[in-house]
Amino acid sequence: MINLLLLVVAELKELSPEVVRAGADLRVVVGRIARRLRQAHEVGDVTLSDVSVLARLDRDGPNTPSALAELERIRPQAMGVTLSALEGRGLVTRQADGKDGRKLLTSITDAGRTMLSERRSASVQRLTRALAEEFTAAERRKLLAVLPLLDRLAERL
Numbered sequence: 293m294i295n296l297l298l299l300v301v302a303e304l305k306e307l308s309p310e311v312v313r314a315g316a317d318l319r320v321v322v323g324r325i326a327r328r329l330r331q332a333h334e335v336g337d338v339t340l341s342d343v344s345v346l347a348r349l350d351r352d353g354p355n356t357p358s359a360l361a362e363l364e365r366i367r368p369q370a371m372g373v374t375l376s377a378l379e380g381r382g383l384v385t386r387q388a389d390g391k392d393g394r395k396l397l398t399s400i401t402d403a404g405r406t407m408l409s410e411r412r413s414a415s416v417q418r419l420t421r422a423l424a425e426e427f428t429a430a431e432r433r434k435l436l437a438v439l440p441l442l443d444r445l446a447e448r449l
Contacts, residue, residue: 318445329415338383338407341366345374346383346408349400356395357386365449383407 330340338346344364349355355363361371375398378384383404389395400408423432 329418338378338381338411341374342378342383343408343411345371345378346400346404349384349398350405350408354397354399356389356397360398378404381407 326340341364345360348360348363357371357375358368360375361368364371366374375384375386379386381403382401384398384400386396386398389397423435427435
């Protein structure tokens with residue numbers, strides 16, 4: 293039944309069934325990985341969305357809430373909720389833009405950097421342990437080789 297559905301979708305969109313199947317399979321696998329990483333964190337911990345915003349601020353520097361919402365591809369209202377929660381925990385600060393006082397710039401705090409580092413460490417440790425225990429060196433090389441493609445795919449979505 294699923295193969296028939298994939299074939300119908302492929303024909304409607306003029307895509308090969310293999311491409312449609314790859315998209316469907318990739319969605320399932322990436323979803324499972326994200327859920328498993330999410331499940332490993334304690335209640336009250338920062339969410340993956342929070343971590344994504346903190347990582348962006350750490351990497352790219354201060355930004356406006358509207359620009360962050362666009363970059364994270366969420367509604368500005370949702371970004372406002374996220375930033376309020378992060379600010380309430382002392383992980384970000386908001387202050388007037390020196391160039392345009394009407395705009396607020398959000399910056400990551402030292403506490404935010406610490407939280408980000410700890411969160412990355414926990415997730416990286418879980419991934420590293422799974423890679424070391426369950427995959428051969430050749431399989432790990434294959435996974436590493438596909439990372440730039442997955443990153444490019446993430447940017448195009």
